[in-house]
Amino acid sequence: MLEQPAMKKLIPDLSGKTVLDIGCGYGNNCFDFVNSGAEKAVGIDLSEKMLALAKEKNNLPEITYIHMNMADIKNIGSRFDFVYSSLVFHYSEDFNKLADDIFSVMKKGGELLFSQEHPFVTASDNGYIYNEDGKAEAYSVSGYSESGKRTANWFVDGVEKYHRTFSDIINALCGAGFIIEHICEPTPSDDAVKIRPGLIKEFIKPTFLIIKAKKP
Amino acid sequence: MLEQPAMKKLIPDLSGKTVLDIGCGYGNNCFDFVNSGAEKAVGIDLSEKMLALAKEKNNLPEITYIHMNMADIKNIGSRFDFVYSSLVFHYSEDFNKLADDIFSVMKKGGELLFSQEHPFVTASDNGYIYNEDGKAEAYSVSGYSESGKRTANWFVDGVEKYHRTFSDIINALCGAGFIIEHICEPTPSDDAVKIRPGLIKEFIKPTFLIIKAKKP
Numbered sequence: 001m002l003e004q005p006a007m008k009k010l011i012p013d014l015s016g017k018t019v020l021d022i023g024c025g026y027g028n029n030c031f032d033f034v035n036s037g038a039e040k041a042v043g044i045d046l047s048e049k050m051l052a053l054a055k056e057k058n059n060l061p062e063i064t065y066i067h068m069n070m071a072d073i074k075n076i077g078s079r080f081d082f083v084y085s086s087l088v089f090h091y092s093e094d095f096n097k098l099a100d101d102i103f104s105v106m107k108k109g110g111e112l113l114f115s116q117e118h119p120f121v122t123a124s125d126n127g128y129i130y131n132e133d134g135k136a137e138a139y140s141v142s143g144y145s146e147s148g149k150r151t152a153n154w155f156v157d158g159v160e161k162y163h164r165t166f167s168d169i170i171n172a173l174c175g176a177g178f179i180i181e182h183i184c185e186p187t188p189s190d191d192a193v194k195i196r197p198g199l200i201k202e203f204i205k206p207t208f209l210i211i212k213a214k215k216p
Numbered sequence: 217m218l219e220q221p222a223m224k225k226l227i228p229d230l231s232g233k234t235v236l237d238i239g240c241g242y243g244n245n246c247f248d249f250v251n252s253g254a255e256k257a258v259g260i261d262l263s264e265k266m267l268a269l270a271k272e273k274n275n276l277p278e279i280t281y282i283h284m285n286m287a288d289i290k291n292i293g294s295r296f297d298f299v300y301s302s303l304v305f306h307y308s309e310d311f312n313k314l315a316d317d318i319f320s321v322m323k324k325g326g327e328l329l330f331s332q333e334h335p336f337v338t339a340s341d342n343g344y345i346y347n348e349d350g351k352a353e354a355y356s357v358s359g360y361s362e363s364g365k366r367t368a369n370w371f372v373d374g375v376e377k378y379h380r381t382f383s384d385i386i387n388a389l390c391g392a393g394f395i396i397e398h399i400c401e402p403t404p405s406d407d408a409v410k411i412r413p414g415l416i417k418e419f420i421k422p423t424f425l426i427i428k429a430k431k432p
Binding site for chain 1: 353355358359361381382383387395396397401419420
């Protein structure tokens, strides 16, 4: 995936820092954070299966795994220097609240780094448009300006996601008090396209959106 | 146009402030700024015809009109509390430089408010996709991730514009030192759609992007 290397480049120096990973899955990021010098990492996830795997595969004394919905993080009882989340926030129903809650569990000067599906992708009735030779030429977007719930079939049927426009996302963060530091809409390197030619389609439209923001 | 009322809502209190309008056209905004209490307004434009009209129609002692390319504003010789620009920045070849230059002519605590064509619109080979009944159903985007010059036919042929992604625009502003305050991708009110039913297409994708940022 394009999203992971682009995210990694934006991770700050974690030496002696406390880190929260929202949607930690099987704990590989928490493991990396501690190995990069983090003093403490907390991983939360909605999936007990994933957390069981995390405790088995990525178990370190500096890591705590908690079964928790991101809607409840305000009650986590700690404050963090760095909050990380990969491809989870488009499942949050109320991003204004989530941004406020994250802000409230961060230390002053702390940083938030997250990725989500790009608003091109979370909008409605999307898809590549192919020419007669089967080559993708464009991407079709609909309902971009109508934020709200979308039901997608992704691995399993009926997965609920929430579409938000760029302005929804940025305004929620600014409204919570964050300062936007950097935005990335990752595109593949030449080498990546050589290995996976289908990635050329990312130049038509990006799949991921990555945002780094600071609590001043 | 949808862009003007949305911009107006984001204009700060201008009492006693100095204002720069980049691409002032025939001076209607400079006139309004002074009538709203601005102490001084400077309008720059590339078109001598427009400026002649401005001096004729919107002439006030508090307004100075200058024939100047926005690429040269660093040399304007004044500092401003508020910088405004409507639908001009997509003609700037180097937005990183423009953001730096604007920052340099602003007073501490000053605000920048600008609109430009939405990145959906400045990308390549764009257009609405219509169903059999002639109703717009989606919008086709291509080359979004490839920033750079685009040649459009808009009133006259061969107008050169510059496509930039969201991240290009936001990162240029953050890189210059600005703090993003608010983003707006305006959509029409119900009343506006009643008067101009074609505006319903703005819910498929917005036409304009408006950004408000502060020099801290």
